[in-house]
Amino acid sequence: MTDQIYMKRCIELARKALGKTYPNPFVGSVIVYNDTIIGEGFHAKAGENHAEINAINSVVNKDLLKDSTIYVSLEPCSHFGKTPPCANKIVEIGFKKVVIGTLDSHKKVNGRGKEIVEEAGIEVISGVLENECRELNKRFFTFHQKKRPFIILKWAQSNDGFLDKDFKRTQISNGLVKQFVHKMRSEEHAILVGTQTALSDHPSLTTREISGRNPVRILIDLRLKVPRDFKIYNDKAPTLVFNAEKNSIEENVKFIKIEKENFLQNLIQKLYEEQIQSVIIEGGSFTLTQFIKAGLWDEAIIIKNEDLNVGSGTKAPEFNFKPNRTENFRDNIVEFYSNK
Ligand SMILES: NC(=O)C1=CN([C@@H]2O[C@H](COP(=O)(O)OP(=O)(O)OC[C@H]3O[C@@H](n4cnc5c(N)ncnc54)[C@H](OP(=O)(O)O)[C@@H]3O)[C@@H](O)[C@H]2O)C=CC1
Ligand SMILES: Nc1c(N[C@@H]2O[C@H](COP(=O)(O)O)[C@@H](O)[C@H]2O)[nH]c(=O)[nH]c1=O
Ligand SMILES: [Zn+2]
Numbered sequence: 001m002t003d004q005i006y007m008k009r010c011i012e013l014a015r016k017a018l019g020k021t022y023p024n025p026f027v028g029s030v031i032v033y034n035d036t037i038i039g040e041g042f043h044a045k046a047g048e049n050h051a052e053i054n055a056i057n058s059v060v061n062k063d064l065l066k067d068s069t070i071y072v073s074l075e076p077c078s079h080f081g082k083t084p085p086c087a088n089k090i091v092e093i094g095f096k097k098v099v100i101g102t103l104d105s106h107k108k109v110n111g112r113g114k115e116i117v118e119e120a121g122i123e124v125i126s127g128v129l130e131n132e133c134r135e136l137n138k139r140f141f142t143f144h145q146k147k148r149p150f151i152i153l154k155w156a157q158s159n160d161g162f163l164d165k166d167f168k169r170t171q172i173s174n175g176l177v178k179q180f181v182h183k184m185r186s187e188e189h190a191i192l193v194g195t196q197t198a199l200s201d202h203p204s205l206t207t208r209e210i211s212g213r214n215p216v217r218i219l220i221d222l223r224l225k226v227p228r229d230f231k232i233y234n235d236k237a238p239t240l241v242f243n244a245e246k247n248s249i250e251e252n253v254k255f256i257k258i259e260k261e262n263f264l265q266n267l268i269q270k271l272y273e274e275q276i277q278s279v280i281i282e283g284g285s286f287t288l289t290q291f292i293k294a295g296l297w298d299e300a301i302i303i304k305n306e307d308l309n310v311g312s313g314t315k316a317p318e319f320n321f322k323p324n325r326t327e328n329f330r331d332n333i334v335e336f337y338s339n340k
Contacts, residue, residue, distance in 0.1 A: 003071070003099050006030050006037070007129040010073040010101060011136055013042040014051065019187035019213055021046055023275040025074055025104075025140040029055040033068040052076055052086040056093065066094045073101040073133045075126070078112040087116040100126040101133030105144050139189070139278040142298060148268045150278040151296055152188065153288055154181070156303035156332075157316040163285055165310035169201040173303045176329045179209045184301075186212025190240075190271075190279040193232075194287035195221045204231040205282070216240065218279065220267075220287065222260065240274065242267060264294050288317045300337040307331055 013028030021043055029051040031039035038061070041054025049057070052072055059065060076086040076098070090098060098117050103126060104110065118124050134141060139150040156172040157163060164170040173181070185191055186207045193203065198219055206214045214237035219226060222244045226232065233239055235252055242258045249255075256274075258266050271279065281291055291297050300319065323335035 002035070003125065003128045006032055006069075006071045007073065007099065007101050007133070009037070009040070010051075010071050011129065011132055013040055014073050014136055016042055017044050019189075019215075020044060022189045022277050023143075025137045027051040027072065027074045029070060029072040031055050031059055031065070031068050031070050033064045038064060038068065047082045050077065050083060050086050053083070053089065056089065067096055069097040069099060070095050071099045071101075071128075073136060075100050075102070075104040075109060075111070076113040076117065077104070077106075077109050078116055079108040081108075085113070085116070087113040090117055091120040091122065094120075095122055097123045097125070099128055100124065101128055102126070102130045102137075105141055107144070138298070143272070143275075143277045147272050148296075149189065149271050149276045150298050151281060151291065152184075152278065153281045153291060153297045153300040154184070154302075155283050155285075155288060155316060156305065158308040158310045159304070159306045160309045160311065161316045162310045162313040163283060163316050164200075164313040166313050167200060168313075170310065170313070172305050172308060174305070174330055174332050177303050177332050177334065180329060180334070181303075182207045182209035183212065184280060185215050186210065188215055188280050189277045190216040190218050191282055192218040192220070192279050192287070193282045194284050195219075195225055196286065197282065197284040198226045198230065198232050202230055202232075203282075204234065204236065206236045215280070216276065218242070218271075218276075222258075242270065264290055264296065268296070285314050285317050292317055292319060295339070297339050299339065300335075302335045302337070303329075304333045304335065305331070306333065 009030050010028035014026040017026055024046040028042040030037050039055045039059035041051050041058055043051045078085050078087045114124055142150040191205045205217045217237050217239040219241045224243050239253045241255045246255050247257045321337050323337050325336050327334045
């Protein structure tokens with residue numbers, strides 16, 4: 001029971017870096033001596049210290065470490081990445097016990113971190129709040145196990161089932177939902193739109209309603225129809241453009257050539273190569289429908305404005321699933337789906 005309380009704190013700490021560590025996972029760690037937390041840390045950014053190291057560094061009296069338990073939401077790493085292995089550091093210090101939330105399915109770790117610690121004679125408990133720890137890193141696990149990003153479909157529709165009025169940019173959802181959507185943008189690695197959305201909406205796809213990082217923008221534009229002075233190309237974030245004409249890097253924009261045949265499979269493969277851990281599919285209807293038909297999605301978020309009837313425009317995608325839960329954002333209803 002107490003193990004669970006400390007693991008909960010690890011998860012809370014890890015969540016402070018939501019969206020900021022890609023392509024690395026979110027990890028939190030606490031160090032407990034005599035039923036008291038004496039150190040805490042989380043992984044804040046790829047290339048910087050891992051959670052365990054930050055927790056160790058935060059302890060004032062280092063003499064207590066060898067008689068302490070270290071809790072970590074993800075198995076300590078066993079490989080030399082941008083930083084040395086945390087499992088070795090744990091052994092070097094000689095902690096009394098190590099409590100792990102979930103093992104790391106990254107092919108370079110995969111149980112090896114736990115083994116290193118056990119072989120040194122340190123007691124290890126793993127699988128504490130395992131489901132919660134796996135949910136925390138659903139993007140990371142999907143990326144490594146399925147070799148593709150975690151895919152979130154998202155759109156807003158009117159009461160009569162349209163994405164816009166008369167095929168022009170239309171604000172369907174309310175201001176509160178807009179904040180929620182921008183928070184999502186700040187937490188996910190990337191956001192993708194089709195050619196027609198880029199042309200008719202002139203979107204920026206940035207985070208502006210809250211403070212947070214901008215996602216990587218992804219545009220499907222096979223024949224490069226979207227003018228270079230459109231906001232999707234501005235310097236606020238990197239942009240990847242999947243097209244049939246060229247491979248090139250032009251400042252913050254990377255053009256990636258893609259075959260039209262088996263388009264979706266090629267796209268997914270290239271997103272994996274670009275190490276994109278998660279992507280919000282923003283629309284439009286044509287693009288969303290491709291993903292729905294292929295069953296290529298992990299979560300979906302549909303925003304409904306029941307007070308708005310537009311009469312004509314782009315029809316919302318057909319989507320015959322049951323939401324896990326719904327939430328009211330003032331006069332809008334937000335439905336949350338999971339493809340499990
Ligand atoms: N309410 C909401 O939440 C949202 C509303 N919208 C609205 O939706 C409208 C646009 O939707 P829609 O017309 O469906 O267009 P899309 O934005 O989905 O763009 C469709 C075009 O993208 C290219 N494309 C996308 N996927 C593929 C693929 N798998 N293979 C080849 N080409 C692909 C094609 O361009 P081409 O044929 O030129 O090669 C295709 O015609 C806009 O008016 C916008 O306002 C958009 C997003 C969200
Ligand atoms: N109209 C509509 C959405 N539209 C989506 O947001 C994009 C605009 O992003 P930006 O230019 O950054 O504000 C637009 O191109 C489309 O993908 N989203 C919603 O949550 N609710 C809405 O009512
Ligand atoms: Zn590590």
